[in-house]
Amino acid sequence: MNKTICTKHLILALQRSMMQLLLQVIFSIIIIAAIGLFAKRIRDLRKNILSGRDADYSDQPSLRWKNVLLLAFGQKKMFRNPLVAVLHFFVYAGFIIINIEVLEIILDGILGTHRLFAPVLGGFYDFLINAFEILAVLVILSCAIFLIRRNILKIRRFTSKDLNGWPRSDANYILITEIVLMLLFLTMNATDLALQEKGYGHYALNPTSRFFISGSLAPLYASLNEASLAAIERSCWWLHILGILAFMNYLPYSKHLHILFAFPNAYYARLQPKGEMNNMPAVQQEVLYAMHPESAPAEATPPGRFGAKDVFDLSWRNLLDAYSCTECGRCSAACPATTTGKALSPRKIMMATRDRAEDVGKNIRKNGSFVNDDKTLLYDYITVEELRACTTCNACVEECPVSISPLEIILELRRSLVMEESNVPQEWNVMFNNIENNFAPWQFSPDDRDRWKEFTNG
Amino acid sequence: MDIPIMSDLAARQESPEILFWVGCAGSFDQRAQKITRAFASILNKVQIKYAILGKEEACTGDPARRAGNEFLFQMMAYQNIQTLNNYGVKKIVTACPHCFNIIKNEYPALGGSYEVIHHTVFLQQLIDEGKVKMKENGSFKGKRITYHDSCYLGRANNIYEAPRKVLEALDIELVEMKHCRSKGMCCGAGGAQMWKEEEKGSVRINIKRTREAIDTGAGIIAAACPYCNTMLTDGLKNQEKENMQVLDIAELIEASME
Secondary structure (H helix, E strand, C coil), X not given: CHHHHHHHHHHHHHHHHHHHHHHHHHHHHHHHHHHHHXXXXXXXXXXXXXXXXXXXXXXXXXXXXHHHHHHHHCCHHHHHCHHHHHHHHHHHHHHHHHHHHHHHHHHHHHHCCCCXXXXXXXXXXXXXXXXXXXXXXXXXXXXXXXXXXXXXXXXHHHHCHHHCXXXXXXXXXXXXXXXXXXXXXXXXXXXXXXXXXXXXXHHHHCCCCCCHHHHHHHHHHCCCCHHHHHHHHHHHHHHHHHHHHHHHHHHHHCXXXXXXXXXXXXXXXXXXXXXXXXXXXXXXXXXXXXXXXXXXXXXXXXXXXXXXXXXXXXXXXXXHHHHXXXXXXXXXXXXXXXXXXXXXXXXXXXXXXXXXXXXXHHHHHHHCCCCCCCCCHXXXXXXXXXXXXXXXXXXXXXXXXXXXXXXXXXXXXXXXXXXHCCCCCHHHHHHHHHHHHHCCCCCCCHHHCCHHHHCCCC | CCCCEHHHHHHCCCCCCEEXXXXXXXXXXXXXXXXXXXXXXXXXXXXXXXXXXXXXCCCCCHHHHHHCCHHHXXXXXXXXXXXHHHCCCCEEEEXXXXXXXHHHHHCHHHCCCCEEEEHHHHHHHHHHCXXXXXXXXXXXXXXXXXXXXXXXXXXCCCCCHHHHHHHHCCCCEEECCCCCHHHCCCCCCCCCHHHCCCCCCCCCHHHHHHHHHHHCCCCEEEECCHHHHHHHHHHHHHCCCCCCEEEEHHHHHHHHEC
């Protein structure tokens, strides 16, 4: 009789550890798959970005690192609106710091342990989890406020037609997911505490202190039986980590990619004064040859394309800019063209550039190399009317928290319009002719340039 | 007015301390000519050894470059740099933020490196050095004035304080518009917009900006750019604000200095 019970117990224990092992294997496979998928997408993104023109941005490394610290880590530009900046900082800090907890979760999953770090870190572990929980609450609050700002308060940059369709849903999905992930994390800790208090299984063997937040939630679960509590705790644990892995793989298809790309984008940010337009050495050389024909080589190779008609003609940084854009719309809210009802919206310029880079990337992956699709960034993604509305005032560049320059793209596309296609408004042609013939944008004689001194004010 | 010309000085084997780059608006636009004369009159009064290029000056190429015509820009830049380098020019002052920006930031890559100063910064230096002194009871004393940031001075080159300091020297009541300094709103003329009809929209940029200036209750909009001046003057006309006017900082100083 005793023997049978013993065997039964043994079989049960064996089954349980088999089950545990199976879960560990499944978990490990999911982790590897999630990281693999993510890595593949990042590789593809890298290729998409490098389909842009080559350019060297490795000068002044110390200034570049300073930008990473101030603009990316410190979110300096965000503090132009301090209240939003603080809320955003909670979400950002929460997201980065809570990832330390994810490390434990992953190790627990692979090794089949429970709260692996607790005995090792001791009191510091309690401090960490308490800090994570407080951050989690701040993340939930901030995301809730952000959802209200987007959907109820109808702040103009969020109701803009730029965001119609997928981009608007994308933003809401991200905020909702973050709230759900944080709720799962808190529920997991609360049920864990409830189980510890009931002295149940391995929960009781790995006691933690009573965390501030989950500790006050735990009594809500006190009436549930141990099996239900364990089921909730495990479900939260699995949903939390699966949610994070899914979110990680959603990230590079979403505007939320800025949480990663803000860092390289700050490093490669433009360092010249905002007023300085990029020089075109090829044109400079052409003009020199025109002025000094004797210096021109006998067999001069004609310069390549002038300006940018498609993403290949933009620099890779312009494309990194496009992928770093989180569509916040601070640029367009400051743009004098957007705010006076013109077709131009700098945010839309960045979204259109990214959409084109995506389409080109898909085309290349499908065909091995780019196959003409009868489309170009100029015309099919960005219209002439949009480009013509820009006053080059740099308000968009000034506002962007992640150092994007929509202006660089606009000006490169304008160069292509004028120099490649002679697509110029009549009035600008008149201005060009005047400059060429009268050395002034108006039709005045150069001989009259100093006539102003022959008169007096008054 | 008695204005020294570079070629005359060169003929006498002289070289000025500073070149006054007048710019196309300052040379040809009737309203901007007044700013040019006001600034030249300040230069005369403080007895700085300066000169203008006169007929040898040419468009910097700014509107051509911003519109997308790099060839024309490069041609103009080449010509101007030749002229400036031939005269051995070291230091340039200009009352146009567009000329200022392009000569300061874009000519060096093409072989033209000079110390370039915008006239608001230059005026601030003159005031700080005590070379320009204000009258005891200047005509603008106590007047409410708002300053409009030029994009090519402000965001493009981070010059926000000098024009304001100059205005403060006038003992005026300086009031800010809703959008100022790095958040300042464009007048609508930059990027070669000055030379074409505005794209279609709900309101003109200069009207929107002028309304912000009107909302401050100021009687005078101080500008530091001839194009901003034109756009805001048009804006005031459109809003039928005959009791308000746009004045360049040089004009305000010239009228108030001893």
